[in-house]
Structure formats: structure tokens, C-alpha cells
Amino acid sequence: MILVVAEVQRDGTLNRATWETVAAAQQLAGGEPIVAAVLSSARAGAVGAELASGGVSEVLVASHEQLAQYTPDGFCAALLQVVGETTPTFVLLPHTYQARDFVPMAAARFGAPLVTDVTGIEGTGTDAVFLRQMFQGKLVASVRHRGSGPRFVTVQLGAFRADAVTRGDGAAAVRTMAVDISPEAVRQRPEEPFREAKQAVDLGQAERIVAVGRGIKAQEHIALAERLAAAMAAEVAASRPICDSGWLPMDRQIGSSGQTVAPKLYIALGISGAIQHLVGMKGARTIVAVNKDADAPIFEVADYGIVGDLFEIVPALAAELEKG
């Protein structure tokens, strides 16, 4: 018997990669029965019914209140009990972030081998050989499990086709299986899910950019550029040394190792104009440069240049714009 562990997404729907894993299991099985297991109890009924419609002989839904939300310890404990009861030859999962998180632990508890990120299967049954990529796809390794099982396998996303699943005649039986998870055994406590609020800035879309370079001298002076930028609805960007020092995030770096931009207006403050920076901004329609050094190469590409102290000029500019 081959066990396929389904993955349920945060919104309670079945992760499509589960069907790819069923397809892989069918190829591996060679007629052996396939059982699908659902560990998550969120909308388990609907997910179980969906799985029962497609090519498996039974659906097992693990049931425990600890399984309402994903925790590595909880899911690992549930998987151990499901595997313990069903004694499959193989346990297959999609190679998702979630599987990568808890399956190694489960395999280790069994002292069983885990073959990860499999892209192909040769042969069927316990002699099957699994293909996985090495050296970023330059080599393909053939791997076979040793020992008596269970044999854990995770399947690379997209390596098998979900629409290749052979569907059975009727719906398979859905069985609920009570599992026992002691709350103390779960060491993680899930918090509210969140998404990192800050989207990466796409400076390529900005119409106006105020960029700062080494001439800004200290991190606290970045606020000066931010004030000017706010006064003219511009994005703040920087040359490499600024981002290197961590004064601004790397996604605000302009130049050969950062973004290439072509805004309508580009104001370069204290940027000498190393060629590495120029290649990232010379497409700007109008370039204004403020720099103390009259020989700075930035003036070779600038349309308007101010030779002077940015700590005098920028506040004056900002004040004038703020009036408007």
C-alpha cells in the first residue's frame, strides 16, 4: 500500500500538487492500492470528499483538535500514527515548504530514508529507482531506498502531471481516524498568519527619484533626502555604498548590481557617479546632480549641476517645494 499525504492550504482548499503526488503514486504503485491521508482538520470533510473522487482506494482523515492549524510537531505526530496504523511501503508527499518542514522529522523518527524533490520514477514497487537533480540540474542522481520501510519520498512540484491521474469508477470510502496528540508534545504555537507588509519597491515605475550617495555621510542624514522626496512625490534610492552600509534596503540600490531606472527626473545627491551607478540611471530624462566635487563624473551626465554642499542646498530646495 502506498500512502499519499495531501496538503491543505491555508484557505482550506486542496493544494493542486497533491494530485501530482497521486499521479506519481499511481506510476509507482503498479496496481498496488493507494490511500490518501489528510492531516489537517480544517475543512477536512470537503477535502476528503474531493480526494475520494480520484483514483485512490481509501481516504483517511486524521482527527484531532491540534490539527486545525499547522504545527510541525502536531503534523509529525499525526503522520507517525497514520503510517504506524497503515504500514505503507511508501509515503509520498509533494515537496512543498510544509512537507520540507515536518517530513524529515517524521522520517527520522522511523529511522527511515527520505528521498526528496523527486523528478521521476523508474520501475514500480519496492525496487523503484527515484530520480533527483543535483548541481542545479546539471546531473540526475538515481536513488533507491534501503531497509524495510516505510520509504518516504517527496515529489518535485510540476514534475508529474495532475491531469495524468487515473480516476476510479466511484468515490472511495472516507474514514476518519482519531489520532492522539498530547498538547505538551506540540512545542510550537502558531500565531496569526501575516504577510510582510512592505512590498518590494519597483523603482522602475517611479517618475521622480531622489538618490543619495556617500556624500550624505551618515545614516541620520537620509531623512534629508526623504524630506525632499516627500516634497516632490519622489521615491528615495541610493548608490551602492549606502545600501552596503545598510542605511537603505538593498532594493533601493541603483546601478549595475541594483536596479536600472529611467525616471523623468533623477536628483543625485552626493553621488560621485561611478560608472557602475551611471549605467543604472543614465536613461533618466533629466538629471540633476548636487556634489561638492566639481570634477565628479556625475556632472558629465547631469543636465543641471550644482557644485555645493548638499546639506545647504537640499533643505533650501525642500523648503521651496513645500511652500508650493
Next chain:
Amino acid sequence: MQRETLDVDVLIVGGGPAGLSAALRLAQLQKQRGGEPLQVAVLEKAREAGAHSLSGAVIDPSALATLVPDWQAKGLSFAAPVERDRVYLMTAGSTWRLPVVPPPLRNHGCFIGSLNELVRWLSGQVEAEGVDVFSGFAGQEVLLEGTRVRGVRTGDRGVARDGSAKAAYEAGVDIHARVTIFCDGVRGNLTKQIVSRLGLDSDREPQQYAVGLKELWDVPPDRLAPGTVIHTLGYPLRQEEFGGGFIYAMPGGRLSLGLVAGLDYRDPLFDPHAAFNRFKRHPFVTSLLEGGTLVRYGAKALPEGGWNTIPVPYMDGGLIAGDAGGFLNSMRLKGIHLAMRTGMLAAESAFEAIRADDTSAAALARYARAIDEGPVRAELYPVRNVHQAFGHGLVAGLAFAGLSILTRGRWLEDLRAHPGHERMATLAWYYGLDVPPSRTGPSVPVDRTLTFDRLTNVHYAGTAHEEDQPSHLLVDTSVCATRCGPEYGHPCIRFCPAQVYEIVREPGQPVRLQINASNCVHCKTCDIMDPYQVITWVPPEGGGGPQYNGM
């Protein structure tokens, strides 16, 4: 943590002229002799073969002709055969052409060409033979079992600047081999490890290095006839500094020019990049370059110490070939043919050892015998003292060079030398009370037409690294402000040709060393020349580095 492992028969670290010649020779032996097919793998840190290969280059085709006799039919061509050699002695304002070209600098039968193109072609030949060339993978660590080389661990990928694993983290792979051939180039990081761990240089002279800075230029085609090879002595270097300039002319107005400076200079304020700019501002050189454009820039260290500095090149399960072992003829200014030759010899020894099922040091010692009995020693032994003689100044060096030609290297006692970084004098010692106040050395005008600042030059090296990774220059910065500044005036900011090192002075703060690791062009100068030996170069994430097309 468990890593992927890969088992091969022969692992070659470094896909340069030595490594690829070894790989090709193994494939040839396999074909000629048959038997159980050997698994051979080549590791190369560059994204594509040849991207980190830089040389002058005047190429002696002797080893190539042995390896691939029909290389021309197989699609390899060089820019031009050498038609004429010229040697000039330069002072600040003038040049004198030597009436007779010294025999070692006669290059009849050689070719002006690009090492990058030669390596790319070799890589194609190797891959056509079915050998796996893993480009974009650097060897990070030698795997040792006792005194036996078991293989090499490749570098991790996807590590963030703070050392944490990024989403695409991939742990390095352990590649196990019956024989590992180290061809990781001058001051190779793995060869450095293994030589010191196994004491392979314990009774050898210290290696001597130089750094070469090179540019490709496109100039009006009537400036210098293609096939012209010019070498210069003297200015911008002083009597006490080893080195010289080169200008090689290729068809279509393409010039390769550069300056080689010994990494055993005494003046702590000496600046090879500034010296290269001075070379270009010399009226003779300016007259060749004027009106032309810079195409590419690069820099690379080279091993100059010669025969007496070559470490024991064999060990249990391992061999060393090419620049990694110091196989370079500093008198002829050539190493590519010796790299290829030693690569081939290493391959032959590895092949025989594997077939005899004995890859111990004793069995692999046949490599050293092949070197001793063949063209490698014949070329290197007679000139073994020449570089060391230049340690006594240009005149002494030239006299010794002449003497070694006359006597074929026979004399009573070999010359000794110190490691180059130990020769660097402190500011107080060198300048006494007259330390230049700026401590930046005499400056050279930079016009961004003929001469460039380092940062602009680096742009023309095409170097690129994943920015979000730990620095691949491991530096003990505790000496920078307290000792190195007062004693040597931060020589790293001068000897690095790529502005990796910068001293940042912020008001109220002690000076701080900033390491711009992603500017690095992998020349290894810092690892060699830093006077405290506190800089260790380790490979950055595979694929990063310069892009030396045509160099």
C-alpha cells in the same frame, strides 16, 4: 547534517588550461586503452569556462601540439603568430630599444592570443568527450582522511549576507574521488589548504608572486603591426621593483597591454594600479593608445618563484598541476604551456594509478618523475634562480638572467628569498621622517579616457557577484586601525586592483576597513601580499566573478 555525495574516479578542481588538459588527456587515455570507463568531473567556479582566465598572452603551442596535434583543424585559432619581438628600456620620458632581444624573450613560433578563448575551446573539446564540467561550482574545502585526499566539498549556495539560509539554499556537495587533481590556479584556495596541511612545501623555497594588470584596447589599426610583441623594463617601476610592461598587437587594431609588478616590493605605498596608469601615460605608450577605447580590464596574480618553490606535487589521492603548483617560466613570461603540460602528466599518472588500483602517494610519485625527466624540468631548472636574483634589483636580476643563459643554470649554490609580503617595509623604515602626509602615495592624473580610477576599471572587468552573500574575503580587521594604518598605511587599498578594500574615515570614529567583496576579480593579490597575512580569500558563491571575454 547530511550532504549529497558524488563518487567519481578523477576529480579535477579548476577548469583552466591545466585542469581541462588533464580532463582531455584522461578521455584520450580511456579511448586508447579501453577498460572500465573512468568517471571524470571538472569543477569550475566561473559561470562559464574561461570567464576567470586572464593572461597576456603569448602562447607557446608546444603542449597544445602534443595534446591535440590537429588543433587548427578542430577550430582553434589564435589572433596572430608572433612576427617580431621588441624589448624597450624605459625612463620617465624616453625609451631605448635593446638592439638584441634576449633569447628567452624571442617568441618565434608562438602566438598572440586570448587565454579566455583557448580555455573556452578546450572546454568544448572536453565536453565533447563526455566529461562533466560543473561550471559555477567552487571547491570550498579539501576532504581529508588522515593524509589521504578523499575529495572536495563544493560551496554552499543561497547563503545570505548574515550567514542565514535563503529560500534557494543548497548545501555544498561532497565529491569523492580516487584521485583529485588540484588545478585551482595561482594561490588556489584548495592547494593552499592541502600544501599547508600536508607540509608539501616544507623543504621548498617560499613561492614568489607578481600581479599582472591588463587591458584590452581598440586603437586605430595602423598603430602597431599585428604580431608585434613589446616588452618593457624600467619605468614606471623602480630599480628595486620586479616587473615590466607588455604590449601585444593583434589584427584590427586590438592591443593587449599590461604591467606585471612583483609582489615583493618594499615601499608600502607602492600602488600597482597607479603604476599601470603611469605606464599608460608614458609618451611611448600614450602614442599607441591615443584615440583608442578601453575594451576590457582585468588582473591576476602569477607564481614567479620557479623550480625551487614548487611544492611536492603529489600526495595520497592527489596531484597538483599548473599555476597552483607554480609551474611557470618567469624568464620567458609563460605558464600556459606548462599548465597544459603538467595537467596532461597529472592525468597520465592518475590514469595509471587507478588502473593499478593504487592511488597512494608512492604510486602517484610517477608524476614527479615525469616532470623531472621531461620538458618541464628542462625548461624550469636552468632558470631556477632568476626571479630570486631580481630580489637584489633590476641590474643584478638582468646579470643573473644573462649568466643563467650562459651557464645553463650551473652554479654553486641556489639563491634564497623571503616570502614577498615579508619584504614590505614599514612606513617609518622606508620613509624615515619623510612619510608622505597623504599616505596615499604619489597620485596619477585620471582622465577617464587614457587612465582610469580603480572603480571604473573594475566595471570593465565585468565582475558580478550575488550581493546577498557573506564576504568571501575573510579579514581580521582588528589590526587595521591600530597597527596596519600606522605601520604600513593600509597597503590593501593600493595593492588590490579592484577597489575591494576601502578605508572609511568617519568623524569621531576610528578608521574602518570596508570590504566591497563584490568588486573582487579573483586575482588573489590580497591573500598573498597583506603584510600580516590576515586576509584569506575563499571562493564566493559559484558563478560570481569577472567576465574575461577575449582576455
